[in-house]
Amino acid sequence: MSSSEESIRLAAGDAELTVHPRNGCRVASLTIGGTEVLRQGERYGSFPMVPWCGRVANGRFRNGDVAHQLPLNSPPHAIHGTGRDTAWRTARTAKSEAAFTYDLAEPWPYTGRVTQTFELAEDSLTLTMGVETYETSFPAQAGWHPWFLRDLGGEGAPGEDVRIDFTAAWQEERGEDHLPTGRRIPPLPGPWDDCFGMPDDVSVTLTWPGQLELTVASRAEWVVIYDEQEAAVCVEPQSGPPNGLNTHPRLVTPIDPLEIATTWSWRRL
Incomplete structure (x- = not known):
């Protein structure tokens, strides 16, 4: 493990993870056997979505x-x-794990604390996020927005495009405003920019033929799949659907924090 104020690096076997706490505590890089699997850039990698996921209709929600x-x-x-968009504080680091926090503040109208942890193993990465309040209860959501490279071949050595495999119980019908209609x-x-329901746990497998298989799993029952860009695809486990602050509010209370976890597991092909 090596670290600075700008970058925390974790390692396990031939897997290496880089987290940028000051840039939204996002995973800036995940390499497996020297191969990068995430799209690079300040806006990409994999970032946490909190205290809401996806779009909130017209930016408005109610708490009671x-x-x-x-x-x-x-x-x-x-x-x-x-x-x-927030600089997070580093709470602890070790060779293959780290934890970070930030305090909710404007423009979010309620106080509270968010914690995110990373646990890297030779064949998996587990991310956990929690939202807690010490005072007023409020609706919230949490999840992750990873940008997985469509092609792991790199410049000059293109490979086959990634294949996305999943079985969902339903799809949230998407309206022209990109919000679920409620049906x-x-x-x-596909192509998708859509939310799917998986009440028996999220499980989505990405396969780069001849190279790598990676499964995104979570006990959450919602996942957004986005594959409308040429460079990358997104598999986003989250605690509720887009606009869920309004349609499926989940209250965070002083005795009932919001907790969500996801594990990315992989194997070489």
């Missing part, structure tokens, strides 16, 4: 009879939370 307006960072909606429909073929 109290209405709130969030900044419209993806007009006409608010998207992906504030955690990715659940049979899963449709």
Whole structure:
């Protein structure tokens, strides 16, 4: 493990993980046997979505009879939370694990603390996130937005495009405003920018033929699949659907924090 204020590096076997706490506590890099699997760049890698996931309709939500307006960072909606735009504090580091925190603040209207941990093994990465409040209860969501490379071949040595395999119980019908309409429909073929329900736990397998198989798993029952860009695909386990602050509110209370975890496990092909 090596670290600085800007970068925390973890290692286990031939897997290496780099976290940038000051840039939204995102995974900046995950290499397996020297092969990078995440899209590179300040906005990419894999970032936490907290205290909400995906879009909030018109940036508005209610907590009981109290209405709130969030900044419209993806007009006409608010998207992906504030955690990715925040500098997190490093709580602890070791050779293959680390933990980070940040305190909720404006523009989020409630106080609380978010914790994110990383545990790297030779064949897996487990990420855990928690949202807690010491005072007022509030609705919240948490999840992750990884950008997996579509092609692991790299420049000058292209490989085959990744294959995405999953079985969902339903797909949230997406309206023209990119928000779920409230109807659940049979899963449709891609390309996707869509939320799927997996009540028996999230499990999505990415296969780069002849190179690597990686499975994203979570006990959460929601996952967004996004594969409309040429460079990367996204598999986003999350605690609720887009606009869930309004349609599926999950209250964080002083005695009931929100907790979510995901494990990425892999094997060479």
